[in-house]
Amino acid sequence: MLTMKDVVREGHPVLREVAKEVPLPASKEDKETLQRMLDFVINSQDPELSEKYQLRPGVGIAAPQIGIAKRMFAVHVADDNDNLYSMGLFNPKIISHSVEETHLESGEGCLSVDRDIPGIVPRYARITVKGTNLDGEEVTLRLRGLVSIVFQHEMDHLNGIMFYDRIEGFKDPFKKELP
Ligand SMILES: O=C(O)C[C@@H](Cc1ccccc1)[C@H](O)SCc1ccccc1
Numbered sequence: 001m002l003t004m005k006d007v008v009r010e011g012h013p014v015l016r017e018v019a020k021e022v023p024l025p026a027s028k029e030d031k032e033t034l035q036r037m038l039d040f041v042i043n044s045q046d047p048e049l050s051e052k053y054q055l056r057p058g059v060g061i062a063a064p065q066i067g068i069a070k071r072m073f074a075v076h077v078a079d080d081n082d083n084l085y086s087m088g089l090f091n092p093k094i095i096s097h098s099v100e101e102t103h104l105e106s107g108e109g110c111l112s113v114d115r116d117i118p119g120i121v122p123r124y125a126r127i128t129v130k131g132t133n134l135d136g137e138e139v140t141l142r143l144r145g146l147v148s149i150v151f152q153h154e155m156d157h158l159n160g161i162m163f164y165d166r167i168e169g170f171k172d173p174f175k176k177e178l179p
C-alpha cells in the first residue's frame, strides 16, 4: 500500500514536469497504480489507518506526487450535497469552466508540501471534466464547490503547477510561470 514515504516533496523535478497521456485502454500496471492511489486517499481519511500508517489526510493525489509523470489522479471527496466523488481518472481534461472564480477561505495545502503556505488560491467556480475511469468508461463531470477545487488542484499537478504558484505575490524558487 502507498504511504507518505511514497509521496515526493516539493523540489523534486517530477512535480514540475508536464505529465504524459496514459495510453488507453490502460495497462494492468497503470490500472493497479491508479487503484493504489485511490486506496491511499481513502485510507488517509480512515482514522485508524491514517493513525496506524501516519497518513496525512487528503482528498486527492496525482501520479506525479508518487514520482510517476502520467496524466492520472485519484479523488475521494464529497460535495456540498454529500454526493461522493470517489474515483481514479486517466487523462482528465477540463473541457469548460465558468468565468466566475472561487477559493477556499483557508487557502490550500498539498501532500507534497511540508509547510503551511497561507494565501488565496483562485480557482474556477465551476468546471466540466472529461476523463476515463478505472472501468475504462469515459466520464463527463460537471463540478462546483470543494470538489471542483480538488479536481483543479490535481489537474495542476499534471501540468507541473503547485497551488502556491497561483497565490498573488508568492515568490517561490521553483516557481513555474503560469500560462
Ligand atoms: O496534494 C494533493 O494533491 C492533495 C491535497 C489536495 C487538495 C488540497 C487543497 C485543496 C484541494 C485539494 C490534499 O488533499 S491537502 C489536504 C486537504 C484535505 C481536505 C480538504 C482540503 C485539503
Ligand code: NI
Residues within 6 Å of the ligand: 109, 110, 111, 112, 153, 157
Ligand atoms: Ni497537491
